[in-house]
Amino acid sequence: MSSFLIKTLIVSGLLLMLAFPKTALAQTPNDAIMMEKGQLCIAAIYGHDSWDEYWEGTLKRKNGNIGTFTRRSVMGMFSLGITDNINLLGGLPWMKTDPSAGQMKGAKGLQDWGLWVKAKALEFKMGKSSLGLYPVIGLTGPASNYAVDYLPFALGFGAYELMGRGIVIYEHEKGFYLRGSYGYHLRSNTEIERDYYYTTHGVYSSTVDMPNASSFAATLGALVLDNSLKIELTYDGMNTLGGSDIRRNDMPFPSNNMEFTRIGGSLQYYFPFAKGLSVLATGGYTLSGRNMGQTTSFSGGITYQFGLWTPKGGAVD
Amino acid sequence: MRRIFTIAIVAFAALAILQSCEKDLPTNLEYSAYDFASLDENGGTWKPILLDSAAQIAIPAPAEEGSASFQAEVAETKAAAEKLTADQSEAVQYWSTNGLIRWNEIARELVAKYNLTPAANADGTYTLPDPANPSAYPNFPFAHPPYASRMYAYWSAAQFDALIAAWHYKYQYNRPAPYKADASVVTHLPQTDLPGYPADGAAVAAVSKAILTAMFPLEKDFLAEKAEEHQNSLIWAGINVQSDIVAGDSLGKGVAAIFLARAKTDGMKHAQAPKAISDSLAAVALERFGWQFINQEVPQRPVGIAPLYGRVKPWCIPNIEEVRPVPPPAPGSSEYEAAVAELKDYSENLTDEQREIANFWADGAGTYTPPGHWNRFASEAIVDNKLNPLRSARVFAYMNMAIMDAGISCWDAKYYYHYPRPTQSIPGFKAILGVPNFPGYTSGHSTFSAAAAITLSHFFPNRQAQFEAWAQEAADSRVYAGIHFRFDSEVGNTQGKACGIYAVDIAKADGGE
Structure with a gap:
């Protein structure tokens, strides 16, 4: 089995999380593996996250009128090798949110589309290991007219977000790697369906000034079983740069100061008997947070990778 | 490829700069000072809501226009209005010609701030806000719609009576505004033919402070600060003298007390x-x-x-x-x-x-x-x-x-x-x-x-x-x-x-x- 294919599948496997900019595991393009020119990977992923406690500001609480909050999602994704060093990635999730208790309905619909460009900028070989630098830039935006001011049931923030991320990876030829990344998220204003709201003061506008955010991730990964199984352990988080806390017993608001740290893992298996096909599973648990739920998340999916075209002068495996 | 990243980084930086220039969102109704469509010179004859008559709350007769004390007050206003600090100028434009607009906004803001349903206690019971201990959780008041409707009603009905009384005295005493008494007084708001004594703005501030403090006791200091700024802004704007303000304040307090007495016995408790x-x-x-x-x-x-x-x-x-x-x-x-x-x-x-x-x-x-x-x-x-x-x-x-x-x-x-x-x-x-x-x-x-x-x-x-x-x-x-x-x-x-x-x-x- 080619390590290239494995890598391709790892790319697509991790990509599943790209389209969950507000939740769940690995929220941004976070891997350091490139698809070769002409290769396309497509993926379909089912995700499930839930919480029954959340942080109201810094106060951790339950809410009997929400019970257990659950979000289910189905997402389509792709990753395309434009050149060996530049990849285009995209994703679009449909999701449904539900409370288990209370008198309010959940929401459902398309959330945010995402498009990212990732490049291999630098690579240093150092004997049996290598060090690489991969910048990523991406844009996400609402894919439907979902109600933004309906947290925690809202599907997303309804804002456009431009994300810049730097990824550094140290790889050893024995099949393990360490990866770290830092991202900055520029957010546009968002619009809600009322023209007065109170955060720390009243605002006479339907426009909400969304704070920017930063994110980080640190991953330890390994390829085992003759490179057919990839295992990763990730610690990551997000820090909103500004925003207000949820007031006591108030509803959350899109411009809240949301923060979390999380621990998660993923497994991805490439089938030796079916070329280009893999399955993957992830899990995550929120360790700390602010103005967010303490989420436990799972996802599972299937990816398929194939040559869309054959680049001149090079055969694809 | 390097070019792509250069472009991306430049675009990112440009967006970041653009974003930092995003206009601040409005925190109040944007309006600028205006000339009144009418002065309602007979407003002092209108029927008040609770007052027996427009003259129920007495204020002293003002010093005559020609008196030395009034001239000294005009000179004080003139000096104050001549050169404003940035803060004073901002306060004048904020309170502007019709302070009721701002006080109504402040009242709404306090409702929004206090309109939160009390959370359950850990044992599943609920505690109600306690007017005798407003700062204990849940804070008093819980400004739900009935509470808010009552607050708005007392606030505005008291304003109406206070202003009927103010108009009554304005046209009874007919003492001119400082800029009428001395044409060299600089004003920062439109001049009118309204007599200056008592200052209607000062009455509005006093009523607002009294009623809103009774309704939102934890906001006492904030409201006092706002009322003081409002009253001072009338001098900074060049439209009132100090005795106008003292009389308006006293009138507002007197009228507010009558409304608060009704509020005590209206059954809300x-x-x-x-x-x-x-x-x-x-x-x-x-x-x-x-x-x-x-x-x-x-x-x-x-x-x-x-x-x-x-x-x-x-x-x-x-x-x-x-x-x-x-x-x-x-x-x-x-x-x-x-x-x-x-x-x-x-x-x-x-x-x-x-x-x-x-x-x-x-x-x-x-x-x-x-x-x-x-x-x-x-x-x-x-x-x-x-x-x-x-x-x-x-x-x-x-x-x-x-x-x-x-x-x-x-x-x-x-x-x-x-x-x-x-x-x-x-x-x-x-x-x-x-x-x-x-x-x-x-x-x-x-x-x-x-x-x-x-x-x-x-x-x-x-x-x-x-x-x-x-x-x-x-x-x-x-x-x-x-x-x-x-x-x-x-x-x-x-x-x-x-x-x-x-x-x-x-x-x-x-x-x-």
């Missing part, structure tokens, strides 16, 4: 009835009609919001039975079933436009409430029509008395009929907004809004169609949201109009038409 009384209201309805509203929250709230608000003393309606609506349709009746079918249809097929209407009028927790929404509309109409403070207060007063009366009538119906909400009656039914903790029939949004629309239409007849359309939309919004049955809203709308008409009739006879 019994409105948040204890559980035994709240339960007995439900039991009576169950016995009489065969149904009762049951709070569906987890843990269940044992007492509804202000069960005895229906017994608070109204302003304009003669008695509560006069405006009590007919009973709601019995569950199982064809009208009831049609209303259920309509709600289920919205729940499955709500359009984006209907959702927007539901959210626009939600006015729920953390907002200025539906009465506040109408105060905002009133403020906008007042500014657009360039009303002077006296005439503005008249609009606020009759509108807010009508809104409060409508609220009292609505709460009477709510706890008399004790009718369940759709989320209680229809199995599995859920709403898209928070479901309030009081019976459904009739809809508060509908009742408040209809009363507001009918009074505002009286004062701004060329906007009648808009006000009525808004009231209808507010009523519809609750059905779209799944909070109310259609008949809750429809009957509430009729009930609100019936309440509002009493206020309009009084306005028609107050001399201000």
Whole structure:
């Protein structure tokens, strides 16, 4: 089995999380593996996250009128090798949110589309290991007219977000790697369906000034079983740069100061008997947070990778 | 590839810079100083709400125009207005020609700040806000719609009486404003022919401070600071002298005391009835009609919001039975079933436009409430029509008395009929907004809004169609949201109009038409 294919599948496997900019595991393009020119990977992923406690500001609480909050999602994704060093990635999730208790309905619909460009900028070989630098830039935006001011049931923030991320990876030829990344998220204003709201003061506008955010991730990964199984352990988080806390017993608001740290893992298996096909599973648990739920998340999916075209002068495996 | 990244980095930086230039979002109604459409020179003869006469609160006769003391005061104002600091200049433009607009905004802001439902205690019980200990959690007040409607009514009715009295003395003493006495006084707001003594702005500030401090005791210092700034701004603007302000302040305090005395005995202190009384209201309805509203929250709230608000003393309606609506349709009746079918249809097929209407009028927790929404509309109409403070207060007063009366009538119906909400009656039914903790029939949004629309239409007849359309939309919004049955809203709308008409009739006879 080619390590290239494995890598391709790892790319697509991790990509599943790209389209969950507000939740769940690995929220941004976070891997350091490139698809070769002409290769396309497509993926379909089912995700499930839930919480029954959340942080109201810094106060951790339950809410009997929400019970257990659950979000289910189905997402389509792709990753395309434009050149060996530049990849285009995209994703679009449909999701449904539900409370288990209370008198309010959940929401459902398309959330945010995402498009990212990732490049291999630098690579240093150092004997049996290598060090690489991969910048990523991406844009996400609402894919439907979902109600933004309906947290925690809202599907997303309804804002456009431009994300810049730097990824550094140290790889050893024995099949393990360490990866770290830092991202900055520029957010546009968002619009809600009322023209007065109170955060720390009243605002006479339907426009909400969304704070920017930063994110980080640190991953330890390994390829085992003759490179057919990839295992990763990730610690990551997000820090909103500004925003207000949820007031006591108030509803959350899109411009809240949301923060979390999380621990998660993923497994991805490439089938030796079916070329280009893999399955993957992830899990995550929120360790700390602010103005967010303490989420436990799972996802599972299937990816398929194939040559869309054959680049001149090079055969694809 | 390097070029792509250079472009990306430049684009990112450019966006970051653009974003840092995003305009600050407005935190108040943007308006600039205006010339009053009329001065209402006879305003001192209008009939006050509570005062026996415009002269009930006495103020001393001012020093004569030619007196040395007045000349010295004019010189003081002149010196103060000559060169303003940036802060002083900002304060003048903020308070501007009609401080009522700002105080109404401050009142709305405080409602939004205090309009949060108390959380459950760890053991599943609930604690009610305690006016005797306002800073203990949950803070006093919980500024829910009945509380807010009453606050707006006292605030604005007291303003109206204080300004009638101010106008009375202005034209009794006819002492000129400083810029009339000395043409070299620099002013930063439009000059008028209004006599200066007493300062109407100072009376407005004093009434606001007194009423709002009584309603929001934890905001005492904030309100005192605002009132002081407002009164000082009148000197900085060059439109009043110090004795104008002292007299206006004293007048405002005197009038506010009369209104606060009424507030003490209007029945509000019994409105948040204890559980035994709240339960007995439900039991009576169950016995009489065969149904009762049951709070569906987890843990269940044992007492509804202000069960005895229906017994608070109204302003304009003669008695509560006069405006009590007919009973709601019995569950199982064809009208009831049609209303259920309509709600289920919205729940499955709500359009984006209907959702927007539901959210626009939600006015729920953390907002200025539906009465506040109408105060905002009133403020906008007042500014657009360039009303002077006296005439503005008249609009606020009759509108807010009508809104409060409508609220009292609505709460009477709510706890008399004790009718369940759709989320209680229809199995599995859920709403898209928070479901309030009081019976459904009739809809508060509908009742408040209809009363507001009918009074505002009286004062701004060329906007009648808009006000009525808004009231209808507010009523519809609750059905779209799944909070109310259609008949809750429809009957509430009729009930609100019936309440509002009493206020309009009084306005028609107050001399201000």
